[in-house]
Ligand SMILES: Nc1ncnc2c1ncn2[C@@H]1O[C@H](COP(=O)(O)OP(=O)(O)OP(=O)(O)O)[C@@H](O)[C@H]1O
């Protein structure tokens with residue numbers, strides 16, 4: 001039986017089920033050289049291929065709480081894109097979490113503490129074009145609308161420095177402003193000249209021109225000393241790529257040439273003036289695909305959520321976050337409810353198809369079907385169950401400050417229950433290790449436990465202790 005027939009018969013068997021509508025299979029199915037496989041729909045088990053020719057644009061947004069599976073999805077996606085289309089990828093890595101994977105995958109990691117980027121480099125642009133870009137980055141990161149006079153001073157100084165100095169750097173710019181007595185303006189720009197880091201003030205060692213066709217590249221922004229520096233670097237690289245891709249002819253071809261990933265780039269993902277927004281808004285204009293991922297949907301500008309061709313909503317718990325997404329995507333109550341109960345890798349997917357007759361669809365995907373097996377721990381909290389991948393969970397415990405020995409004790413408890421543990425038991429263990437209620441509560445929230453259950457867990461833990469106290473006492477009396 002060929003795949004199509006098999007699917008049709010499977011679907012026929014399932015059609016009697018009552019379930020939310022899924023997009024017609026012809027929009028989801030694709031040949032493996034035309035689309036990227038991500039998983040199967042929950043109800044009809046239709047394999048979902050991401051085929052940007054069927055979508056209004058090739059941009060992708062991903063949201064979900066920590067550990068929900070955002071980075072895993074990105075990795076799976078890029079791996080398959082490289083295999084099918086030989087796509088290049090640039091990951092702007094805010095938190096340094098792609099580092100190891102990129103190395104393993106044979107890609108290149110550029111550590112930006114060591115390399116440098118001359119912000120004033122023209123990289124093929126005219127001086128006035130580059131000044132416009134620099135000013136727009138400063139507008140966002142230095143909130144220049146609140147400093148009108150300084151804004152003017154900086155712009156003027158930029159024009160002057162390009163005139164006076166060959167291959168100027170940010171240091172030249174600041175010293176020019178200081179010489180001219182523009183102290184405030186100079187101080188603002190100095191935000192990017194953190195002491196001990198001459199990252200922006202040296203000549204570039206980063207070969208921007210080559211980045212877009214170097215296979216898999218991870219730009220580790222994590223090693224830069226401040227969030228401002230990370231954001232400015234991220235923006236600069238995006239500006240550069242956007243210009244480069246604008247100049248390149250749009251080719252009608254099967255695959256996507258370049259993927260650019262921005263993960264946790266909150267400062268530049270929610271500002272109207274940022275290139276992240278422009279790129280998404282301008283849709284198919286550029287020959288590349290932008291992937292924006294975030295734990296916190298409200299860090300993602302509404303324009304991104306309502307304009308990307310594909311949106312993956314992984315597990316979300318906070319009402320505020322869920323509403324924020326739902327206001328733009330308008331899915332059913334049913335899907336909204338499911339999103340808080342998702343296990344690792346489960347997703348609600350919204351796709352805007354380009355066929356005129358097709359509207360946007362949100363449907364459920366049963367786990368992103370990735371390249372690595374999943375070892376899941378289940379935590380039971382009242383009627384709620386939370387799934388968290390084993391390694392991710394160990395990492396979270398480690399970040400909470402547990403020693404290796406303590407982490408092992410927790411793991412043993414999980415393994416005893418065949419991977420399942422009551423939250424109250426986890427709380428007592430953490431209490432035993434000396435953690436305060438406040439930090440345990442924060443930890444539970446981070447895991448995605450709903451507020452009402454957090455209270456429940458604590459009263460349950462207390463009750464257990466109380467009865468245990470009674471039992472201990474009786475035993476003593478009996479002795
Ligand atoms: N679909 C999946 N199949 C198998 N394993 C998965 C899947 N999704 C996630 N995992 C595993 O779950 C763990 C957490 O996933 P991931 O790192 O992608 O989370 P995240 O959403 O990026 O979290 P953070 O916001 O903290 O970066 C990882 O160990 C990953 O290997």
Ligand SMILES: [Mg+2]
Pocket residue numbers: 070071072097
């Ligand atoms: Mg991640």
